[in-house]
Amino acid sequence: MFGAKITRTFVQREVLAGVTTFVTMAYISVVNPIVLGAAGVPFQQAFTATIIATVVGTLLMALYANYPIAIAPGMGMNAYFAYSVTRGHQGINYHVAFSAVFLAAIIFVLLSLTPLRSRLIEAIPENLKHAITAGIGLFIAFIGLRLTGIVQADPTDLVALGDLHSGKVLLALLGLVFTVILMFLNVPGAIFIGIVFITIISLITGQLAFHGVVALPTLPEGLLAYNPVNAVADTIHYGLYGAIFSFVLVTIFDTTGTVLGVSRQAGLMEGNTLPRADRAFVSDSIATLIGSIFGTSPTSAYIESAAGVAVGGRTGLTTLIVSILFILTAFFSPLVSAISGVAAITGPALVIVGSLMVGQVQYIQWDKFEEAFPAFITILIMPLTSSIADGIALGFIFYPLPKLVSGRWREVHPLVYIFAVLFLIQFLLTPR
Numbered sequence: 001m002f003g004a005k006i007t008r009t010f011v012q013r014e015v016l017a018g019v020t021t022f023v024t025m026a027y028i029s030v031v032n033p034i035v036l037g038a039a040g041v042p043f044q045q046a047f048t049a050t051i052i053a054t055v056v057g058t059l060l061m062a063l064y065a066n067y068p069i070a071i072a073p074g075m076g077m078n079a080y081f082a083y084s085v086t087r088g089h090q091g092i093n094y095h096v097a098f099s100a101v102f103l104a105a106i107i108f109v110l111l112s113l114t115p116l117r118s119r120l121i122e123a124i125p126e127n128l129k130h131a132i133t134a135g136i137g138l139f140i141a142f143i144g145l146r147l148t149g150i151v152q153a154d155p156t157d158l159v160a161l162g163d164l165h166s167g168k169v170l171l172a173l174l175g176l177v178f179t180v181i182l183m184f185l186n187v188p189g190a191i192f193i194g195i196v197f198i199t200i201i202s203l204i205t206g207q208l209a210f211h212g213v214v215a216l217p218t219l220p221e222g223l224l225a226y227n228p229v230n231a232v233a234d235t236i237h238y239g240l241y242g243a244i245f246s247f248v249l250v251t252i253f254d255t256t257g258t259v260l261g262v263s264r265q266a267g268l269m270e271g272n273t274l275p276r277a278d279r280a281f282v283s284d285s286i287a288t289l290i291g292s293i294f295g296t297s298p299t300s301a302y303i304e305s306a307a308g309v310a311v312g313g314r315t316g317l318t319t320l321i322v323s324i325l326f327i328l329t330a331f332f333s334p335l336v337s338a339i340s341g342v343a344a345i346t347g348p349a350l351v352i353v354g355s356l357m358v359g360q361v362q363y364i365q366w367d368k369f370e371e372a373f374p375a376f377i378t379i380l381i382m383p384l385t386s387s388i389a390d391g392i393a394l395g396f397i398f399y400p401l402p403k404l405v406s407g408r409w410r411e412v413h414p415l416v417y418i419f420a421v422l423f424l425i426q427f428l429l430t431p432r
Contacts, residue, residue: 002066002315010317014068017313018321021070023189024304025322027349028054028072029329030195032296034340035078035143035350039086039094041295043337045224048217049295051330057287057299058323062316065279068308069262070322071287074254074300075353076136077247079143080388081297085243087386092238095224098292099234102225104247105289105298111252112281121253123413128395129253130360131375135382135391136250141354142383148172148347171198171207171344179348188307191349198345208342212334224295242426245419246389251298255284258301266309303356370402393423 002014033046050073057071085097111117145151149169154160162169179194187193202208225231235244259280263269274280280301287299308318329336339345361379365371378395382388396419403412 002317013312014315014317015321017068017308017311017318019325020188020311021068021302021305021308021313021318022322022325023192024307025070025072025302026189026192026325026329027195027346028075028302029326030336030340031075031346031349032073032078033336034147034343034346035082035140036094036296037082037340039082039097041082041094042220043340044218044333045221045295047333047336048219048330049291051217051326052294053287053291053296053299054326055323056290057283058319058326060283060286061280062319062323065276065283066316067259067263067268067276067280068266068313068315068318069259069280069305070302070308070319071284071299072302073291073296074251074298075350076133076140076254076357076388077250077300078297079136079140080246080250083139083143084387084389085240092240094295096234096238096240097243098225098295099231100240100243101247101292101298102231102289103228103235104244104251105285105292106228107244107248108251108285108288108298109282111248112278112285117252117256117281120249120415121256123415124249124253125371125374125399125412125416127364127371127375128378128399129257130363131378131395132250132388132392133254133360134358134364135379136388137354137357137360138379138383139354139386139388141351141358144347144350144354147343147350149343150176150347167205167207168344171201171205171342172347174198174201175344176348176351179352183352188311191352194348194352195339195345198348199339199342202342202345207344208338210335210338214331215334217330217333219294221295223293226293239426242389242393242423245422246392247298249392250388251284251288251300255281255301258303258305259284262301262303262305262309265306266314268314370406373402374399393427396420396423397427 029050032050033043036046037043054072061067061069061071081097086092086094149162151159152162175194175198178197179190182190182193263274284299284301291299364375374395377398378391381394382391400412400417400420403409
């Protein structure tokens with residue numbers, strides 16, 4: 001089934017890889033419901049939807065694509081959903097926002113079944129790709145700092161350092177320092193271990209109390225988005241075109257970059273091509289579609305899969321193990337709910353994941369101003385406006401300008417001009 005000779009050594013290696021990948025990314029089952037909760041999504045709905053989307057995408061990666069790459073709701077897209085689409089638009093609740101995710105997922109599936117996906121990826125300037133990832137990283141790190149109280153609103157300076165003497169902030173700082181040390185020591189599952197450590201400290205200090213550990217998975221609100229007609233009507237009524245574009249754009253190159261990167265590390269590439277790449281992308285797009293129906297933001301391939309690859313994961317058996325472990329996680333919602341109620345437990349995870357994403361700035365051509373400035377404005381705008389879409393939009397608007405002025409307009413793909421005009425029209429016509 002997995003294209004390899006099934007031996008005891010093979011099975012042991014793949015199982016260990018699956019457990020390692022699960023431990024490194026298990027934090028998503030805690031963090032994702034918290035982030036979506038900022039949009040009003042009930043915890044139980046978001047938790048179960050997170051597990052469903054993760055299991056569906058990862059199982060498809062295992063049994064259909066046969067790759068050791070796990071799928072789960074993407075960090076950054078969940079924050080965009082909660083803070084930009086839902087809370088950033090007056091009159092839009094999470095039900096309407098899931099309509100945008102649902103339509104984006106349908107587009108994502110269609111693109112994954114055609115060569116258009118590859119052409120879209122090729123059209124986007126490399127510097128903008130890196131800038132978007134870095135900007136999202138700053139955005140979710142800022143959310144983590146704000147949730148934990150390490151930074152707070154200030155009437156004079158807009159943002160200021162929080163009360164470092166409060167128990168909540170001290171606990172968060174302890175969690176941040178502990179997890180950073182584990183990351184520095186390259187401990188597998190450092191973020192997950194950090195969450196466990198602060199959970200124990202919270203119990204000891206009385207900041208956390210459990211009201212149960214095990215329960216059957218439930219979806220209190222049932223299916224949230226499943227009718228394309230209603231989804232289109234919501235999109236037109238609330239003008240969610242930019243949100244759909246942002247979901248599609250970020251998810252496509254995020255997944256593509258991760259799949260190719262992890263596959264290259266695992267030695268699965270054949271030259272510059274990846275066998276069964278179409279199956280990998282279809283797996284992720286279907287997971288996004290299923291996730292939107294049940295109540296979670298778009299999924300993505302997880303870079304944490306590299307931890308499993310590092311200990312020997314090479315086939316879908318690795319991700320089959322990951323899927324099984326996430327299925328088991330679905331029965332521990334009371335435990336996860338209690339943990340998610342203490343920001344100091346989960347906030348450090350957001351900050352650290354954000355720091356990893358910001359690392360993409362190293363690939364930006366800072367010595368070329370015409371490339372650097374659009375990247376800079378993209379990165380800057382996202383955390384300052386709490387809007388990933390606005391950052392992307394301004395990046396696309398500014399990118400063609402120096403090329404046009406200098407007469408090098410042929411260096412820019414026609415799609416970039418189209419996106420720039422569309423974003424400019426959106427800014428001019430959409431009320432703020």
